[in-house]
Amino acid sequence: MSSPIVTVILPAKDAGPYIGTTVTTLARQFQNSDRLRLVVIDDGSTDDTRVQVQHFARDMPHVEILSNAHSVGLAAARNQGLEKVDTEFFCFVDGDDWMHPDRLESLVASMRRLECDFVRTDHVTDTDGRRRLMRAPFAWRERVLAPRDAILPADETTMVDYPYAWAGMFHRRVLDEGLAHFEPGLFTAEDRPWIWRLHLQASTFAIVDAPAILYRRGVTTSLTQILDRRQLDFLPAFAEAIRVVQDDHDAERFLPKIATTTMSVCAYHLFRARAMATSERTALRSGIRDLLRAIPPDQIDSALQRLSDRRRRILARLVREVRAA
Template identity: 60%
Template sequence: MRSPLVTAILPAKDAGAYIATTLETLARQFDDPAVLKLVAIDDGSRDDTGALMRRHAARFPHAEVLVNAEPRGLASARNQGLAHVEGEAFCFVDGDDWMQPQRLAVLARRLRELDADYLRTDHVTVTAGERSLVRAPHPWREVVASPRDAILPATETTMVDYPFAWAGIFHRRIIDRGLAEFPAGLFTAEDRPWIWRLHLQAASFAVVDAPALLYRRGVTTSLTQVRDRRQLDFVRAMREVVEIVEADAEAERFLPKAVWSSLALSAHHLVRARRMPRALRAEMRTGIVGLLRALPGGEVAAAVRHLDGPRRRVLARALRESGHGA
């Protein structure tokens, strides 16, 4: 039996309604099933997610199912999976998404041909049966480039604003260089510090075309939908982003982008907080004010000038309270 070429890391919690589809599509990625290793992590599920993982794992020549008695969060569960990677490449999959056939075969081949540290792709969102293509915000396709050169411009959407871990494939040297792990314990926005570190410290990447990954929107258990304390983690995540950038040799070049992203996400979460319970809404505002207070004043003023009117209005009070003015 062949050794694995690619490892798919699949963490999930209470995804029983969807995960059979995810696992079924993973079984259709290579002509030879032995090429793929499945590492599934049942992160404290209270439904049949774990049972479905074990049932489908029997179809893979190489498979491990890890079980957490209590939820550790997506970041920690993905990190668990990284310790079990075999082969020259790995990818992440969420328990409520699925792939078109041969996606991983195409990505593994292109990763080898381009000899890049990692590849990124577009993805398709699925909302109530409607599908929409979301393009990776990089103008060049099938061309190896420096990840650092894909961070700017500061006030436009770039590859660090496309943090989705499942939208690509990674060479295992990303693990060897200590760039694959997520900040432990984050329940949301765990991919923000991760994508920044990747773009600042990896040597090469490319955006390529491949069969689609389909991402379900509107799933009630998804952390993009819930409005509870876990959403507060975005503050910690963006603090880590700023710290990562400030420690970089080209901090002056990239800090305006980190500040602009912090402001844009803060505006987004202030709007979402309007539907939270009052106490949690106040806690979210306090966290955002603390985040803004830690940002350099000159960069904040410049970034605010480039925000659209609605976001400036949403942020006005928090900016005043953080000492940055309106």
């Protein structure tokens, strides 16, 4: 039996209707299934997620299932999986997504050829069977560069706006250097401080082509579809991202980007807040005021000008309130 070379971290909560597809596609990633180690974190599921994994992974030789009696959230669940990594490479997949055959074998080949800390890929969204290719927002492919060179410009979509942990593969030195873990306790936006830390502190990365990973959109149990207090986790997530940037030796270069992104996301959530309960809407507005105070004052006006007209109008009142306080 060969030793695994890739650990796949698969957190799942109530993913019973989908996770069979996920696991089945993982079994088709290498010519020799011994090369893959699967760590599943059943995060407080109340359905048959664990049974489905056991059934569809029955012929996979390296499978470990961790079970949480109560949900700890995606960030903490991924961290549990990271503690189990003992292979040269690792990657993530969510319990309602899946990938084309040989994707991971292709990514391992890219990692070894390019000898970089991590690679990133495009992905495909699937919304009720309608598929759309989403390109990683960076011009260069198959070229090893410093990740911080993919952060700017501030007024365009860049790689820190493409935070999907599952859209790539990582060498374990990223884990050894303390760059792989997520902020615990976050149920949403856990990948925002994570992607900033990765791009500021890792040494090398590349964008590569590979067989697709497919991201299922519109799942009713997804937190992106639920308007409750857990949505407010983007507030501490972005506060931590701002802190990560401010601690960087080249903070002044990157503050315009994190300020613009933060304010754009705040405007997006304010727009969605119309469908929230009054208490959540009040908490959201209070939290956004605090988040705006975390942005250096000299960055606010220029960041506002980079937003669309609609988002600028949505956010303008809270900006005035913060300045008047």
